[in-house]
Amino acid sequence: MSTINAHQLPKAQESLADYVIRQREALGLSRLALAAQASIHKQSLGKIERGQTQTLNRRTLSSLSLALQVPIDYLEAVTRGQAGTLGPSLKFCPQCWQAGTAPDPIWTDARSQYCFICGTGLQDSCGACGEPLHSLTFRFCPHCGQPYKGAK
Ligand SMILES: [Zn+2]
Ligand SMILES: [Zn+2]
Numbered sequence: 001m002s003t004i005n006a007h008q009l010p011k012a013q014e015s016l017a018d019y020v021i022r023q024r025e026a027l028g029l030s031r032l033a034l035a036a037q038a039s040i041h042k043q044s045l046g047k048i049e050r051g052q053t054q055t056l057n058r059r060t061l062s063s064l065s066l067a068l069q070v071p072i073d074y075l076e077a078v079t080r081g082q083a084g085t086l087g088p089s090l091k092f093c094p095q096c097w098q099a100g101t102a103p104d105p106i107w108t109d110a111r112s113q114y115c116f117i118c119g120t121g122l123q124d125s126c127g128a129c130g131e132p133l134h135s136l137t138f139r140f141c142p143h144c145g146q147p148y149k150g151a152k
Contacts, residue, residue: 008070010078012132017051019078023068024049038067054079090133091122092148099139099149123148 007026010019024034031049035042040060047053048064056064056079065072092103093115106116114121125132128146140147 008074010074014078015051015081016054016056016075016078017049019075020045020064020068021049023070027068034067038063040064091124092133093118093120094123094127094149095120097149099147100137102137 008023014022024031027034029037031045032042035045038045038060040063044053044060048056056075061072061075061079065075068075090103091107091112093107095118096115097103097107104116106112107122112122123133126141126143126146126148129141129144131141131143133148138148
């Protein structure tokens with residue numbers, strides 16, 4: 001299993017077509033090369049990339065996720081038009097989180113709204129500029145340079 005990079009996370013509102021193209025280009029693959037690696041017909045892949053296919057069967061999903069080296073959950077989310085639900089699930093408690101460490105999985109659960117330890121509302125974006133969090137291994141917002149923790 002490859003490690004997850006921020007660029008693999010679907011952007012909010014990103015379509016399946018845009019997501020597949022973006023991941024394919026990040027790997028430096030041509031459409032033909034990706035179709036071959038995922039064992040799907042190049043015309044089927046063409047349809048996906050032109051936005052003419054929105055529903056993928058299980059087999060296509062799993063081979064495409066392997067070939068693109070992205071989690072199948074990400075692909076499923078973009079096919080359902082729920083890419084935005086993945087990004088904001090990166091949350092932390094501004095009181096309890098230790099900057100630079102992985103957030104507790106209980107915070108990042110999509111259903112969590114408040115910290116299970118202290119009850120503070122969880123934060124899913126930079127407190128200074130509002131840019132959504134992309135990685136909590138950063139101590140500072142890459143957008144505005146403010147520390148995530150303590151920025152109000
Ligand atoms: Zn807390
Ligand atoms: Zn910021």
